[in-house]
Amino acid sequence: MQFKVRRMHVHLHPVWFLITLTAFAILIKLSWWQLDRAAEKTGQLQQQSEWQAQGPVNWTQLQRIDLSQADLLQFADHGQWLAPMVWLVDNKIVDGKVGYDVVVPVQFSRFDAPLLVNLGWIEGAGSRAELPEFEIPEHLAIEGVLRTTFGNIRLGQNLEDHGQWPMRIQQIELDDLAAYLPQPAFPAVIYQQGASPFVTHYQAVVMPPEKHRGYALQWFLLAIAVVGVALAASIRKEGSDE
Incomplete structure (x- = not known):
């Protein structure tokens, strides 16, 4: 040319x-x-700001909200951990240390669907063959942000079932966890931002x-x-x- x-x-x-x-x-x-x-990030920050201005909702109020509009709302209520179920989300790095996010199902009334709650981060044990030891209170004060979109593209097996708790997973996928729950989980995840036995580190908008x-x-x-x-x-x- x-x-x-x-x-x-x-x-x-x-x-x-x-x-x-x-x-x-x-x-x-x-x-x-x-x-x-x-x-997209500007929209998320604006939506989060609007939910924060309205204040947190409880479990009863959450069930009346259209989930397509509920992403990033603030949630606060008291619930019961469905012991002994605990999933450890693998390869989470906080302050340069490798560990796990601790995810548990919480029920706010006996016959309602459980809601998955990410309680925060715990440092991994010295070996991949070992899982960290911890204690979780039976009754939990949940105070955090709700996400209706979670999980990414994944290669390989997600859940490691060795017949005992806790179980290691690569990411939260409701279909994989459904077999262990008494009924299907509520289609959202709460990321704890209040008091927790673990390190709360979740940020909805990182960049x-x-x-x-x-x-x-x-x-x-x-x-x-x-x-x-x-x-x-x-x-x-x-x-x-x-």
Whole structure:
């Protein structure tokens, strides 16, 4: 591909042109993706702020709320741990230390569906063959944030069932845990933010929107740089050797 700009001839080899175009498209796509993430985080922060302004709801109130609108609401109530069920979510890092998030089913009335509660983090034992030892009160004051979206793409087996509690899991998946519960769990998870025998560390929004916008700008500038370098390498002055 050739074209002339004033006294400059620009010659782009077809292969390098395709490589440049592909790189430019990928970088622009990454920039837009970061902008989408920034918009998503802005929406989450706004929704969380609105729920915080309304104050926490209890179990009875929660059952009357449309769950499609309930993500990030504040929850507070007293419930009973369905002992001895405990799931340890693997590979959680807090302050540079590897451990587990402790998830238990809690029931707020005898015949209602259990609600899964992430009580917080505990450091792992010295060996993968060992699980940490801990105690959980039978009655719990639950005070935290509710999430209706959780879990990520997972490869391999999720749950390790060795016939005893606690059991190690890779992430919370309600279908995997349903077989151990007296009835299907409520389709949400509470992340404890009040008093807990474990380290509460959950943040609904880890990376703020401003950081995503910064990354978007970086990807955009890289896209411009790729085009600029390609053009600079292809320019020949009039009278120069082709």
